[in-house]
Amino acid sequence: MKKFLNQAENFIPEMLEGIYLAHPDKFRCVNEDLHCLATARPVPGKVGIVTGGGSGHLPLFLGYVGQGMLDGCAIGDVFQSPSPEQILAVTQAVDSGAGVLYLYGNYNGDIFNFDMAAEMADMESDIRTATVVAADDSAGAVPDGTEATTRRGVAGIFFVYKCAGASAARMDDLETVQRIAQKAGDRVRTLGVALSPCIVPRIGKPGFHIGDNEMEIGMGIHGESGIRRGPQLSAEQIAEEMMSWLLADSPCQQGDEVAVLINGLGATPLEELYLMYRHVHQILAESQMRVFRVWIGEFATAMEMIGMSISLMPVDEELKTLLNAGADTPMFRQFPA
Amino acid sequence: MKKFLNQAENFIPEMLEGIYLAHPDKFRCVNEDLHCLATARPVPGKVGIVTGGGSGHLPLFLGYVGQGMLDGCAIGDVFQSPSPEQILAVTQAVDSGAGVLYLYGNYNGDIFNFDMAAEMADMESDIRTATVVAADDSAGAVPDGTEATTRRGVAGIFFVYKCAGASAARMDDLETVQRIAQKAGDRVRTLGVALSPCIVPRIGKPGFHIGDNEMEIGMGIHGESGIRRGPQLSAEQIAEEMMSWLLADSPCQQGDEVAVLINGLGATPLEELYLMYRHVHQILAESQMRVFRVWIGEFATAMEMIGMSISLMPVDEELKTLLNAGADTPMFRQFPA
Numbered sequence: 001m002k003k004f005l006n007q008a009e010n011f012i013p014e015m016l017e018g019i020y021l022a023h024p025d026k027f028r029c030v031n032e033d034l035h036c037l038a039t040a041r042p043v044p045g046k047v048g049i050v051t052g053g054g055s056g057h058l059p060l061f062l063g064y065v066g067q068g069m070l071d072g073c074a075i076g077d078v079f080q081s082p083s084p085e086q087i088l089a090v091t092q093a094v095d096s097g098a099g100v101l102y103l104y105g106n107y108n109g110d111i112f113n114f115d116m117a118a119e120m121a122d123m124e125s126d127i128r129t130a131t132v133v134a135a136d137d138s139a140g141a142v143p144d145g146t147e148a149t150t151r152r153g154v155a156g157i158f159f160v161y162k163c164a165g166a167s168a169a170r171m172d173d174l175e176t177v178q179r180i181a182q183k184a185g186d187r188v189r190t191l192g193v194a195l196s197p198c199i200v201p202r203i204g205k206p207g208f209h210i211g212d213n214e215m216e217i218g219m220g221i222h223g224e225s226g227i228r229r230g231p232q233l234s235a236e237q238i239a240e241e242m243m244s245w246l247l248a249d250s251p252c253q254q255g256d257e258v259a260v261l262i263n264g265l266g267a268t269p270l271e272e273l274y275l276m277y278r279h280v281h282q283i284l285a286e287s288q289m290r291v292f293r294v295w296i297g298e299f300a301t302a303m304e305m306i307g308m309s310i311s312l313m314p315v316d317e318e319l320k321t322l323l324n325a326g327a328d329t330p331m332f333r334q335f336p337a
Numbered sequence: 338m339k340k341f342l343n344q345a346e347n348f349i350p351e352m353l354e355g356i357y358l359a360h361p362d363k364f365r366c367v368n369e370d371l372h373c374l375a376t377a378r379p380v381p382g383k384v385g386i387v388t389g390g391g392s393g394h395l396p397l398f399l400g401y402v403g404q405g406m407l408d409g410c411a412i413g414d415v416f417q418s419p420s421p422e423q424i425l426a427v428t429q430a431v432d433s434g435a436g437v438l439y440l441y442g443n444y445n446g447d448i449f450n451f452d453m454a455a456e457m458a459d460m461e462s463d464i465r466t467a468t469v470v471a472a473d474d475s476a477g478a479v480p481d482g483t484e485a486t487t488r489r490g491v492a493g494i495f496f497v498y499k500c501a502g503a504s505a506a507r508m509d510d511l512e513t514v515q516r517i518a519q520k521a522g523d524r525v526r527t528l529g530v531a532l533s534p535c536i537v538p539r540i541g542k543p544g545f546h547i548g549d550n551e552m553e554i555g556m557g558i559h560g561e562s563g564i565r566r567g568p569q570l571s572a573e574q575i576a577e578e579m580m581s582w583l584l585a586d587s588p589c590q591q592g593d594e595v596a597v598l599i600n601g602l603g604a605t606p607l608e609e610l611y612l613m614y615r616h617v618h619q620i621l622a623e624s625q626m627r628v629f630r631v632w633i634g635e636f637a638t639a640m641e642m643i644g645m646s647i648s649l650m651p652v653d654e655e656l657k658t659l660l661n662a663g664a665d666t667p668m669f670r671q672f673p674a
Binding site: 002018019056058063267269277306334335 | 339342343349354355392395533603606611612613614633635645665672
């Protein structure tokens with residue numbers, strides 16, 4: 001295993017110790033549980049935004065806790081959901097009376113645990129919560145047109161975080177922050193492609209195999225099956241196939257302005273992400289869509305997976321303002337535009 | 338080859354087209370040569386800082402062109418130096434009368450071409466240049482104590498960019514910017530470790546081999562030989578060995594405050610970099626050194642190499658102020674502290 005690792009079972013606790021040591025002025029640990037993380041600088045009266053999910057996807061999820069984005073994160077082991085008690089602890093830590101929005105990806109374990117935490121927060125602490133589940137993976141709706149409930153939450157949640165976070169930061173109320181998160185979530189679509197698997201440290205070997213000259217379009221960020229597996233194509237062919245699925249599934253239309261996210265899944269160099277963006281930009285132009293703004297880098301990874309994803313979100317003035325707002329978190333910083 | 342690629346010979350031009358398409362408000366292309374890149378927002382009267390070098394190391398080098406950092410970059414093909422003519426074109430584009438600092442890594446090809454460009458800038462355009470060469474790789478001085486002239490320039494150049502960039506941004510003169518760059522360059526030391534090779538697209542296969550259970554401490558960012566190859570150790574053992582080389586070679590002393598850079602070489606997940614930082618932090622504490630601030634992520638890569646590097650720089654008030662200044666470039670953003 002080509003990993004920097006001690007005992008596999010200590011991977012996440014040791015990683016988290018590194019996180020708190022590196023960012024003592026940004027993060028605080030709640031209830032002495034490393035897995036319960038909150039911003040070090042709570043804003044009185046602000047709607048809190050709490051996320052959570054399995055580890056192995058940095059910067060997702062905890063890396064977006066900070067100014068202009070999220071307020072807390074419940075952290076599971078690699079690809080494992082955090083517990084309802086951990087989510088509740090984070091909820092109690094970030095609530096300042098304005099209520100808390102739960103914003104996370106569409107996985108059954110997370111839904112179950114966040115729903116249970118919401119009940120506990122209401123009953124035990126009288127904290128009002130609302131929930132938006134990000135379900136942006138176009139592979140969930142393809143090829144049989146099944147409903148959004150089957151879509152996984154993947155990299156596109158970054159846009160939902162950004163819009164909801166900027167809304168909360170300007171002191172919008174819980175209903176507004178929830179509406180905006182839902183609006184961004186309804187609009188964003190993502191499709192990934194993997195050229196290799198990744199290795200969960202406790203397992204010690206790839207959970208599945210992709211051949212030397214193979215790729216899989218639509219693979220999820222835990223290695224879930226995608227739309228199509230086949231011989232590895234050129235960057236241009238991959239971009240064309242991905243964009244054709246994406247544009248068919250996305251609410252983007254001719255004439256739209258579109259926010260674009262080009263996300264590396266772990267081992268893919270930034271050079272290749274920019275090369276892919278060149279194709280994406282051209283295809284959008286040919287489809288009579290204009291790029292409002294593009295973010296390129298690693299936003300939601302699958303550890304050392306070789307691969308990338310493309311997210312598209314048609315934007316209006318409200319979303320543009322929120323996307324352009326400043327943010328300052330340990331793993332994402334942006335000056336106000 | 339598990340790369341997003343069309344024709345290998347078009348890798349860098351297509352990547353660069355993506356760069357300009359993604360950041361039209363940040364970068365401009367000089368003389369219609371994609372390899373000659375300058376900031377879109379020149380600051381009149383400011384000392385210009387020009388860098389350059391081979392491609393394959395993003396965010397290094399071009400990703401640091403922007404507010405508070407650099408003004409221009411001459412871009413070579415993968416692991417190839419840019420030409421003197423390209424460096425000259427960038428120099429002419431960024432000069433605003435206050436002179437230009439050349440700041441790049443210690444490789445013979447780059448030194449030769451930048452020196453030639455400096456002569457041409459003086460003779461053809463009457464532009465005053467100064468030069469600081471970053472030579473931070475402790476592997477260059479180990480184990481036989483050879484002189485700094487043999488050290489390669491690696492990830493530590495980020496600290497030199499940051500300090501020199503902040504100096505130029507506050508309108509220091511050329512002598513001052515050069516002095517500060519030299520001071521940072523004299524203090525910073527870096528050591529890397531590789532668990533895998535990387536693949537130059539035109540070559541299509543790894544330039545060398547590292548066994549399944551092997552690692553190489555001190556390997557350069559082009560795969561240059563390191564200090565020691567051996568069986569892959571645990572994260573803790575790797576950190577201890579690296580820190581022992583680094584602290585022996587670095588000017589860091591007991592009682593110092595130290596700036597730390599934990600850099601991923603390409604395919605290593607952020608989780609593992611934080612896990613490694615935990616060890617680095619503990620070793621520095623045991624050595625009676627205090628972490629002033631740490632930067633963790635990908636700052637200087639070798640495409641898809643699995644590995645990481647640690648950079649240390651003892652800091653005084655002058656360097657701390659410069660490191661804490663804001664910066665806003667396409668691949669590095671930091672709010673003023």
